[in-house]
Amino acid sequence: MASERHRALESKSFRFTLLTLLTIAVGGLVLLIPPAFLQGTVPPLAGVHPYTALEQEGRDIYVREGCNVCHSQQVRPFKTETDRYGHYSVAGEGIYDRPFLWGSRRTGPDLARVGGKYPDSWHWMHLEDPRRIEPRSNMPAFAFLIATPLDTTLTSRKLAALRTLGAPYSDAEVEGAAASALAEAESVAAALRKDGIALDATEARSEAIAVIAYLQSLGLALKAQPMDTAMLEAR
Amino acid sequence: MATQATARVEYDMDVVRGFAVSALLWGVVGMLAGLLAAAQLAWPEWNWGPYLHFGRVRPVHTNAVIFGFTLGVVFAGSYYGIQRLCRVRMFSDTLSRLNLWGWNAIIVAAAISLLTGHSSGKEYAELEWPIDVAIAVVWVIYAINVFGTLWRRKEQQLYAAIWFWIATIITIAVLHIANSAALPVSWMKSYSAYAGVYDANIQWWYGHNAVGFLLTTPILGLMYYFLPKQAERPIYSHRLSILHFWSLIFIYIWAGPHHLIYSPLPDWAQTFGAAFSIALIFPSWGGMLNGLLTMKGAWHKLRTDPLLKMYVAGLTFYGMATFEGPMMAIKSVNALSHFTNWTIGHVHAGALGWVGMTCFATLYYLIPRLWHTKLWSLRLADAHFWTATLGIVLYITPMWVSGVTQGLMWRATNPDGSLAYTFIETVSAIRIYDVLRFFGGAVFLGGVFLMVINVAQTIRHGSAAIPAEPETKAAPAAALAGGR
Secondary structure, X not given: OHHHHHHHHOOOHHHHHHHHHHHHXXXXXXXXXXXXXXXXHOXXXXXXXXXXXXXXXXXXXXXXXXXXXXXXXXXXOEHHHHHHOOOOOOHHHXXXXXXXXXXXXXXXXXXXXXXXXXXXXXXXXHHHOHHHHOOOOOOOXXXXXXHOEOOOOOHHHHHHHHHHOOOOOOHHHHHOHHHHHHHHHHHHHHHHHHOOOOOOHHHHOEHHHHHHHHHHHOOHHHHOOOOOHHHOEOO | OHHHHHOOOOOOOHHHHHHHHHHHHHHHHHHHHXXXXXXXXXXXXXXXXXXXXXXXXXXXXXXXXXXXXXXXXXXXXXXXXXXXHHOOOOOOHHHHHHHHHHHHHHHHHHHHHHHOOOOOOOOOOXXXXXXXXXXXXXXHHHHHHHHHHHHOOOOOOOOHHHHHHHHHHHHHHHHHHHHHOEEEEEOOEEEEOOOHHHXXXXXXXXXXXXXXXXXXXXXXXXXXXXXXXXXXXXXOOHHHHHHHHHHHHHHHOOOHHHHHOOOOOOHHHHXXXXXXXXXXXXXHHHHHHHHHHHOOOOHHHHHOOHHHHHHHHHHHHHHHHHHHHHHHOOHHHHHHHOEOHHHHHHHHHHHHHHHHHHHHHHHHHHHHHHOOOOOOOHHHHHXXXXXXXXXXXXXXXXXXXXXXXXXXXXXXXXXXXXXXXXXXXXXXXXXXXXXXXXXXXXXXXXXXXXXXXXXXXXXXXOOOOOOOOOOOOOOOHHHHOOOO
C-alpha cells in the first residue's frame, strides 16, 4: 500500500528531504525559468530609456520612504483604470526598474502615468504638506525631503552598478553622474522658482527635487503611444 | 536498545526559552508598530518626520510580526518538538545559541535599518543585502542543527510535524536566496538582480510562498505536534497527513502569480497562478480537517481549555482564509479585490486568526513546561482568547467592507460612461473603516498584553532549573501518529 511505502520513507530523513526539494522545484522551475528567457524577447518600447542620474536618485528616495507601500505603478487593462490613469502597463516599460514598483495596495492613486500630469510646483507643495492641496488626503507630509540636501556621493557608483546589470549608460554618464544630477536639479529648481516658489540654496538641491524629477519621468514613453483599446475589459 | 530507550535524555530547553521570550517581545513590538501604522492611515497627523511615517513603519510591522514573532514561536516550537520526536538532544548547543542570538540580532538590525530608510523595496524582503546574507547564514545554522538532530535520532519514524518543518527549512532557503539576489552599491544599498516584469515574477513567487512556508507549513508543524498533545488524542488520520502534506507543498509553489493578475506578466503564468491557487483549497482544508477531527472525543475539553479553544479557532480561521484566498484568485473577483483593503483583511484573517491563535496557544503550552510550573492564570488565558477573537472580527470585517466599497467606487461610472468618483472620494469613503480597524487592532493587542502579564507571572513563579523530577516524557512519533 502507498501508506506502507510512505511509512518506509518516513524513516529516511535524507530521502524525505530530497523528495521535498524536488516537489517544490517543479512549480518553481516552471514559473521562473521560461520567463527568464522571455525577458530577452520583450519588445523594446520606443521612448523607454534608463533613468537620468537625478531621476534614479529620486527613485531610490521613493523606495527608501516606502512610497510604493501606498502607491501602485501598475495600470490594469480596464476601461475605468485607463480612463483614470492612462495607458495600461506593458512589459517593455520596466526594463530599467530595479526593483519593480508595482505595489500591492492603492492607499493613494496609481502613479505609473503621473509624469507631466501636474506642474513641479504642485508636487513641491504636495510633498511639503499634502493637506494644503487636498484636505481629505491621508498621505504623510514629506517636508523633511525639502530640508535634506541630496547626497550625490554614490550617484556614480549607482549608475555603474546599473550598467553592470544592463542599463546602457556611457562612461561619461557614469563618471559625470553626480555633476549631471546637480545640473538637472538646478533646472527643476528654476522651474519651481518660475512658479513662484522661493527656494534657499539647500532646498534648490534637496531630495524633494530628485523625487519630483523621478515622478515627472513616470509613464512618459507610454503617453506618446496610441492605446490598443481592444485589449481593454469593460469593467 | 532497551537501556537506551529508558535512558533519560536531557533536552536543550535554553534555546526554547530564549525563543519563546524573544518571540513574545517581538510580537508586542511588531503589533505596536502595526497599531501605529493603522493610526497613521486613519489620522495622518500620527506620521512623524523621517523615521516614523507609514512608509517606514509598515515594513517594521510586517518584519517584526513575521520574522520576530511568528518565526520565533516556530523556532521555539520546533526546537521543543524535534528533540522529543527524535528522543535526542539537539545536534549542537553552540548552533542553537548561534541561531537564537544571531536571529534576534537580525531582527534588531531589521528594525533599525528599516526605520533609518534602508529598504530594497520588495515586500516582506525589504532588508538590505548584509542582513540578507546574515539571514541565509543563520538559516543554514538552523538547518544543520535540525538535520544533524534527525541524523542522530533514536526514533525511527519522522512524525508529520517534522515533515512540515523540513519543507519550511528547504523552501525558505531556496526562496530567500533566489529573491534577494542583488548587486551591492555600498554597505547598505543594492539593486535587484532582476528588473521590471521578471523582478515582479520572482518577488511574488517569493512573496506568496513566504505566506506558504513561513505562515503555513511551520504553523501546521506546530498544530501537528501541540494540538494532539494538548487534546491528548492522536492525530486523526496519518493518511490524510501524507496526502495533504505532499499536495500542499507541490501546489503552493505555483500560486505566486495570483498577485499579478491583469499585470504585464505573461498570461499563461497568471493562469497557472490562479488555477493552482484555486486548487490549494483542497490540501488546505485537508490540513484543517485533520486538525479539527483530532478533537473527536475531546470536544468537551473546549469548554474549559483556552489552549484548545485557540488551536480550534486558529484552524477555523485557517479554513476561512484558505477559502477566501482561492476566491480572490479568480480573475473577476481579483479585478475587484486587488489593490484594496480586502487583501489586507484576508491577510489578517490568516495572520491574526490562524498564525496568531496557534502561536499564542503554543506559547501557553510551552511557557509553564519550560519554567517547570503551571500557567499562572487559565482564566486570563481564556480572556485573551475572547479578546483576540473579538479583535480579529473588529479588524477583518471593516477591511472587507472597505475593500469592496473602494473597489466598486473605482469602477463606478455615470450613465455617460465617465468615472463616477475621484480617487480622493474613494479615500474619504473608507476613512471610517480605517478608524474601526485601528480599534480592532487595539483590542487584539490588548489580548497580547494579557498574555504578557500571564507569561511574566508564570515565569516569576517557576524556575528554569530542572526540578527534582526530570522531564522524561518523550513523545514518540508513534504515539502521536497512531491515528488511521
